[in-house]
Amino acid sequence: MKRVLLIALALTWIFLVTLNYYIVHKPFSAENALAILNALGDVIVAGALVALAAALGRRVLCGLPFDSPLQAIVFSTGLGLGLISFATFGLGLIGWLTPLLFWVLLLLTAFILRADLMTIGRDARSIRLAAISRFERALAFFCGGMLAISFVV
Numbered sequence: 584m585k586r587v588l589l590i591a592l593a594l595t596w597i598f599l600v601t602l603n604y605y606i607v608h609k610p611f612s613a614e615n616a617l618a619i620l621n622a623l624g625d626v627i628v629a630g631a632l633v634a635l636a637a638a639l640g641r642r643v644l645c646g647l648p649f650d651s652p653l654q655a656i657v658f659s660t661g662l663g664l665g666l667i668s669f670a671t672f673g674l675g676l677i678g679w680l681t682p683l684l685f686w687v688l689l690l691l692t693a694f695i696l697r698a699d700l701m702t703i704g705r706d707a708r709s710i711r712l713a714a715i716s717r718f719e720r721a722l723a724f725f726c727g728g729m730l731a732i733s734f735v736v
Contacts, residue, residue, distance in 0.1 A: 619735060622734060622735060623734075626734050631689070631693070632664075632667065632689070633660060633664070634700060634703065635663070635667070635689065635692055635693055635696065635700070636659075636660050636662075636663030636664040636666070636667050637656055637659045637660040637663055637703045638659075638663065638693075638696040638699035638700045638702075638703050639659075639662075639663035639666055639667065639692070639696060639699075640658065640659030640660055640661065640662035640663030640664075640666070641655070641659040641663075641699045641702065641703060642696060642699050643659075643662055643663075643666070644658060644659055644662060651710075652706035652707070652709050652710050653710045655706060656703060656706055656707060656710075659703070670688075
């Protein structure tokens with residue numbers, strides 16, 4: 584009990600010192616908010632590209648049987664990302680890689696593969712992983728928190 588109390592006291596002290604520092608220095612401004620929104624937009628675009636890659640890979644691998652939806656998503660996403668990277672490389676080689684063309688191709692491909700995108704979403708929701716221990720859950724929470732912090736920074 585004494586150990587838990589000391590840990591709680593140390594965390595409280597760190598929180599109070601950090602809070603008082605930021606109250607005085609006020610590091611958050613409109614520019615910071617725009618930078619965070621810009622980073623959030625980048626994360627959304629990256630997520631859209633991964634989802635599109637999964638749908639593209641699913642379309643290419645439509646005849647192959649997989650043991651589980653997770654296996655199908657993993658292989659489809661890997662193949663789709665490879666195809667997107669080759670297409671990007673080819674567009675860059677011929678000098679057509681512009682932001683406008685990127686967005687047009689992204690939206691056009693998403694429209695064409697909308698049924699596959701819906702199927703990928705259903706498959707992702709149907710994935711059931713084995714029960715995990717408290718340590719694995721804490722480790723996953725920690726890793727997710729660190730990823731969230733790295734996206735913000």
